[in-house]
Amino acid sequence: MPRGVAGNVIALVGARGVAAFAGLVSVPVVLNRLGPTAFGVWTVLGGMAAIATLADLGLGSAIVREVASGTADPTTLDRTRLALGLGLV
Secondary structure, X not given: OOOOHHHHHHHHHHHHHHHHHHHHHHXXXXXXXXXXXXXXXXXXXXXXXXXXXXXXXXHHHHHXXXXXXXXXXXXXXXXXHHXXXXXXX
């Protein structure tokens, strides 16, 4: 069942709201279970993981765009292969 832009925006905002709420609820629980020192280590490792997800500099989105345009136009097959090759590096 196709949704319009408004439905997609509502779903995205709702998903982000649930994720933010879960993060706020989980912090006191994890802090009480781990203690201050282990919680600090857990926080640093979580921050490093978050930074690592940002390190792709949009390459994942570029690959999706190039593959989508390459499948629509057979003349761009070389460009699609290049984009896929960049994703494997």
